[in-house]
Every structure is written in C-alpha cells, then in structure tokens.
Amino acid sequence: MLVNVYGGPDASQVTDAWQWNGQRQWYASEGLLQVTFDNRASGHFGKAAIGEIHRQLGILEIEDFRTMAKYFIDKGMADPTKVCITGFSFGGYMSCMALTYASDVFTHGMAGGSVTDWHLYDSHYTERFMDTPGENPEGYKKTSVMQYVDKYKGMLQIVHGTMDDNVHMQNSIQLIGALQDKGKDFEFMLYPNGRHGWGFMPARNNHFTNLKTKFIYQHLLEKEVPKEILR
Secondary structure (H helix, E strand, C coil): CEEECCCCCCCCCCCCCCCCCHHHHHHHHCCCCEEECCCCCCCCCHHHHHHCCCCCCCHHHHHHHHHHHHHHHHCCCCCCCCCEEEEECHHHHHHHHHCCCCCCCCCEEEEECCCCCHHHCCHHHHHHHHCCCCCCHHHHHHCCHHHHHHHCCCEEEEEEECCCCCCCCHHHHHHHHHHHHCCCCCEEEEECCCECECCCCHHHHHHHHHHHHHHHHHHHHCCCCCHHHCC
C-alpha cells in the first residue's frame, strides 16, 4: 500500500472525486493499493478539530494516519510488511514521523523537503500552532522527529533541495545525523539548486520521479522497473 499525505492544518487532500492519471493506473495494474489520508485537523471537521493540535503540531496527525493505515491492514487489504507513506513539506514531516514515531505500522517512506523539528521552521507559521519555544518547550521536544530515532525501522528515502529557503536543508541534515549516530540505514538524495521543489528544472524533476518509481519497485513490488515507466 502506498499512502500519499500532506497533513498540514486546514489543508485537506481527500475529495469526493476520481483523480486518475496514467501512473496511478499503472501502479494499480501492478497490484499497488494507492490511498490518500486526511487527519482530524485537515479542515473537514472545522475549527474545533484544528484546535486539538495546538502546541503539539504533528502528534495527533500521525496518530490518525497510523490508525487509518492499521484499518487497511486489519481488513486484509494491505500487506503489513509493505506499508509505504510519501509526502512533501509537511507531508515529508509526516513520512519521517511514520518511520519513527509510528514505525509499528509504517514500513517504508519517501520524504521530500521535510520539516523535522519545529525549532527550524519559520516562526510566523510555527508559533501560530505551537506558541514560542520558550512558552512550549515540551511541545517542541515531543514533535521533533529526532526524539523517535530509536524507534526507526524499515527504509526511509530522504530528499531535499540544497537551496530550499522554506524548509531549510538543516531539517534533513539533523535527521540524517541522528540516524547515522544510531547506525540506521536510509536513502538520501540532494537536488543541487533545488528550492522547495524543483519543478522548474525538468531534468531533475524527472530524476526525482524516477527515484520514487525505483523505490516503489524495489521495496514494495520487488521486481525490475519496466523501462517504459521511467522518464
């Protein structure tokens, strides 16, 4: 199962509509179940639900994603040894949390441009939900991916643009250092001159798409990548 998420406050991804494209159809024909999850703070449940995440941005969200993924496993629809999550930005943060905090359910992840510690993100966004580090030191501590590196297992692919001026690359670097210190295995790819995304660089954007495709075939489908799906 491949789970696509964003997960940020008041930013839903699930709609009552069929979102088809050729790549999704190809993966479906290979037997890959593809789903999108929204958590309680995604906006569907109003301001009261968004208020639940105050001072603990990321915790209830990953708890919700873990509950949803476990539902598919318990119903026999997903292989418990191949539950992959992927996302970018806040979705990258959720993917990193999935392979650490929620590694009892999620086995693989692809994380792009990820926040890993709210100390490292811009204050105008962070403090709206977390208050200041001085006012909420425990909240900042418990929402940091680095707090859960001991629980890391499976395989996480970490990707970041070297010129990202939104989610600074320091976020991924600090997580990488923590994983290395614990002797954990992971994958890492830099995109030189990439900002918070690199769609303006077609060759590198194609490389990124192929990187994810190869990860899916190696770890989830366990077969050779057909040449016709690569860009």
